[in-house]
Amino acid sequence: MTIELKTVGWLGCGRMGTAAAIRLINAGHPVTVWNRTKSKTAPLTDAGAGVVDTIPELADNDIVFVCVSTSSDLEEVVIGPNGLLSRDRKPKIVVDCSTVSAESSALVRQRASEAGVAFIASPVSGNAHVVAEGGACLIASGPREIYDVVEPYLKTLGKVAVWAGEQEQSRLVKLAHNLYLGMMVQALAEVTSLAEKAGVPRANFLEFLNGTVLGSDWVRKRTPDLVAFDLTPTFTMTLLRKDFDLGLAAARAEEVPMPVAATVHQNIQAAIGLGHADNDLLSLFAAQATLANLDVEKN
Incomplete structure (x- = not known):
């Protein structure tokens, strides 16, 4: 499958999200970020990232990575009334790196599919220090042809990226x-x-x-x-x-x-x-x- 991806959005700039997004920036990807507490984006802006004020603005990017704490957070930031999919302009692919329930993941996947957006679930093994050093491991699930498109990004984030299946197996x-x-x-x-x-x-x-x-x-x-x-x-x-x-x-x-x-x-x-x-x-x-x-x- 040929999907052209030029710009990257990153949603969630906690310890893990910040370390991962900086790896993409250092690899030469143009990255724009959003975080609930805007001051936490400072290390990313210092590294060269752009910052948006609202989540829907991230949808201008071709691929958006999400890194949040809970299942309810994932649902809110992707399919909520002010989430990534809340306006006409939508990303081509959403990659979620959070550790959440399979049920929430399946719901977000279904809503994304209905909106014409591909969804990959790709939680990360490794704390922020491990991620920063390039030692993280990622397990991903979703349509194999979409995984093949995002795999180069995943292998920038960590040393190992493995596809586990078409649905929520990675969770x-x-x-x-x-x-x-x-x-x-x-x-x-x-x-x-x-x-x-x-x-x-x-x-x-x-x-x-x-x-x-x-x-x-x-x-x-x-x-x-x-x-x-x-x-x-x-x-x-x-x-x-x-x-x-x-x-x-x-x-x-x-x-x-x-x-x-x-x-x-x-x-x-x-x-x-x-x-x-x-x-x-x-x-x-x-x-x-x-x-x-x-x-x-x-x-």
Whole structure:
């Protein structure tokens, strides 16, 4: 399929959206952005992006990327009364990089199709730092011929872009990824707190773990934060809870038992109840330490 794409719009300039849009700008694409809080677009204007005051103005671009927090946000900014599809001029393609429910994605896809707009769901794996470094991975779903058109953009955003199917398959893949992430962090929190309470310095235990076959790039990258007990958010507990809500709902719909994920879901809630809603997902370690009566800040 031949679709000529010259201009790019970007909707949603949080940490992830900003890092991703800057990658497109640095690759030479003319990018125009919108964000609810306009001051957050400053890093993008510094990088060379244009800024519009309203969402419908982004529809002047051939392709528009969306990066928002929730399913309701996606519906509002694309098919809402003041959304991307609210006026006669519409983009050719919308690519959504958010982590949302398959149901909302399907609704937006249907409304976009009715408006003559192609829709690709392409959630991103990787926090803002990973995206900025080009290490993100993207999983996409939608018509294969449309995916082939947008694939070069996706491979500018990250190191891997994979097509998963014609409909909402990418949504489930991303939710499964984030369920695994939460379970992995909880497991790391438990064994680290055990070693530390038994007298092993946290840094030493993690140095050993990272040298074994159980080490991973993610754990190695986050080890300095865990050692320093730095909970500066890269991915908040509130967002992790949202993804567990969606992921476990999908598991129920598919009649798939997920006992470990269900337990971690409650641990996430406990961490939020302890005041870590806006802190990093490493707050699972903070909650575990509290339960273990471990004063981690004195490590």
